[in-house]
Amino acid sequence: EIVLTQSPGTLSLSPGDRATLSCRASQSVANNYLAWFRQNRGQAPRLLISGASTRATGIPDRFSGSGSGTDFTLTISRLEPEDFAVYYCLQHGFSWTFGQGTKVEIK
């Protein structure tokens, strides 16, 4: 089983700040099948990024994904109020596993 470790556990930032979230895999993710989701409180997750770096339909360009192999990053260039949420990575190159999540909170 591929284990995904997200860091940090919590990120305390202000609106307008840049956020950098990490997702590290215990082994290489096949075909860079790595996705990112945002989950606002009380809501279902929403797909942000697929294939490590492709923004999903309707996702603004302040979200960007990068990385390959075992190390992946989600960057939010300027935090909007709705971006204060929990973020999950998912690998689906070999079975599926989610990371444990990173909470982005208002400082």
Next chain:
Amino acid sequence: QVQLVESGGGLVKPGGSLRLSCAASGFKFSDYYMAWIRQAPGKGLEWVAFISGLDSAIHYADSVKGRFTISRDNDKRSVYLQMNSLRDEDTAVYYCARWSQPLDYWGQGILVTVSS
């Protein structure tokens, strides 16, 4: 527009059974894999099962293998999760989701509580 609506959740005793349903609309249902994902209270996401468009591929997480069964009825545009031998640790919000690039649409979720 794509819509996924779960139903069938509720309170059940340990060892009991429950069947979740997810009604889909707004897309060609039979063309897509569908999945169930769950989230225990205050915890992260855990995939449960997924099924291909024509039932040829079905996979389960180890935590539910042998107890849960995923199925679908393309004529009714619905996917189901039969949950047997339920345990306390199965308590969660269960989401159905469409598999595309991946998991591009999710339902609102349905709560399943396993408690005596």
